Amino acid sequence: MRHLSIRNLTARPGRTIALGLLIVFLSMALFGGSVMVRSLNGGLASLEARLGADVIVVPSSAKSSTNLDYLFLQGTTGYYYMDTEKAQKIAQTEGVERASFQIFMASLRASCCSMPVQVIGIDQDTDFTIQPWIEESFGRRLGDLDVLVGSKVNAGIGESIRIYNTDCPVVGRLAATGTTLDTGVFCTVDTVRLLLHAASELGHDLKISGDPENVVSAVYLKVKDGVDVQSVADRVNVYVRKVEAVRTRSYITGIADSLGGVEKTIRTLIVCVWILAFLILMAAFTMLTGERKKEFAVLRVIGMSRGKLAWVLLKESLLLSLFGGVIGIVLGGALTFSFQGLIEEALSLPFLMPGVSELLLLAIMTLVVVMLVGPMSSAVSAWKLSRVDIGRILREGI
């Protein structure tokens, strides 16, 4: 009698598989959905942490060559240039505490990647946006031609990336950010200038007006405490010609709003799936209990108490929930992990998978919820079962 629930489940594999599949689907939806919501939140938090600048200034031409929303949303850069004189003028704007510039360039088709890679040159002496992130993974200064690669560029330390016929040794890999910065290649400003020369020697038109030694792509500003960020951005827009100064915070808020919408949709879908599955499970258990009335009546006749009978049914649903839940979590995890690149591409939002400990916590929480919902859906049937009239069932055969 101790293993009656297990025997009941193994004796009717068709019924067990059908109910189990429903629970697998439930836990897959809950676990996969939760991981996605956490990843979107993680991506936004990571983007927020990386954007250490209050104001970003780009040449006005950047507006036509790249989508500025996308520049802030994903950290994607483009290639556009302005004179260093302008950068110096911007840095001297009233209210600016720190200023640093970067140079961007897109390779044609780097040897590594069969597609253009974004090369970002940083000024190591003044940089305060990317340097803290680089220091997490790479503790020293970059030399000439040394490059650091984002987490999604599969080039190992010691290998080289060939950009415009120039071999650049990879000296480090950076931690994942969940943004397109993960596909970037980072180096010093001098290295980018060398690469710009190499490109022009190969005859590529990079649309640089003037001397490559004398250009920058973007200026990042940190505003002094107590100074209104918008007023600094306005001042730059008024006093420096042909540039576009944008507050990063307003973009972050915009992203957070759109992310909130996506998150709400995912949560609503999960709740709908759960309500539907709970109702289906309840109906399935009620129907199955109805079919098994005779079996339960016989068990009552041979001396099983009402409570024990209800416990047998609850134990069956508990076992189903446990196995279905574990399989669902494994499948949900495998699918989400395997296709995270595709999900990220489809959502076009910062997407950073949670760490192992958080994933384990999510898995445990999913299992707990599944193991509560499964027995809850069979509780009504178990209660009804304990109230049946055995004599009538056996006499009338219903």
Place this chain on the structure above:
Amino acid sequence: MKKVRAMDVTKVLVCAVLLVGLFTVLHPCLHEDGTKGMCASAWTGTVAVAGIAAVLGILEMFFENRKIRTLISVIMLAAAVVCFLMPGVFFRLCMMETMYCHTVMKPGIRILSVCLAGLSLVNLIGLMRKKDVHRKK
């Protein structure tokens, strides 16, 4: 009439899905000029191994001898493991993880390989258990 085993049919179906997938959605990265990316070697290797697995799966359906069936199951299990390791371990993929071979080809091949390996393993355990039952008799 010869008995058709559901497990054999399922294994052949998974191999067929993998092969059809490789020639449709699970293709390697393509450059603008029509040439294939460096992930093409992994794709070619997987096509070859999946093809061998499919042929073996079809052959298994016609054999009744337990030893031959066990041998075929072991080879199919090994083929599934090789298919799993082909993209990224035996052959390098393109270096940008946002590229098609990383986002679609590799996960697709790996999920189908796990299915094939799981089925082959279950089949193998079933064949081994039959052997034990025969010995006990």
